[in-house]
Amino acid sequence: MKIFISTDAMNWFQQEMEAVKGDTIRFFARYGGSSPLHEGFSLGVTKDTPFEPTVTYKVEDILFFIEETDEWYFDGHDLHVELDSQKDELKYAYKKA
Structure with a gap:
């Protein structure tokens, strides 16, 4: 599993x-909403301090990570984070490696 x-x-x-x-940004499973992977759950994002990161990705000295407790949500998929230019908001794609 990787983050892009x-x-x-x-x-x-x-x-x-x-x-x-120097900032650290966490992707996490949150209750509510829906995703292609899990009905009733969606992906959240927040600035947070890593505790037990299972996946990390560092760019421009900013660390993006997923905690071990949230690994279930991704079900073995890589997380691809892009920008929806029409809505000016993030969009997520989940792809099997």
Whole structure:
């Protein structure tokens, strides 16, 4: 399982979440909504401190991670984070390696 962040998505994190060098950003399973992987759950994103990260991806000295407790949500899929330019918001794709 891996994380991929597009250049446009990275710009979004820097502008909308004010992400700067040294920040750590967590992707996590949250109750509510839906996703292609799990009905009733959706993907959340927040600035957080890693505790037991199972997957990490570092770009421009910003660490993106998924905690071991949230690994179930991805069901072995890689996470691809891109920007929906029409809505100016993040969009997620889940792809098997």
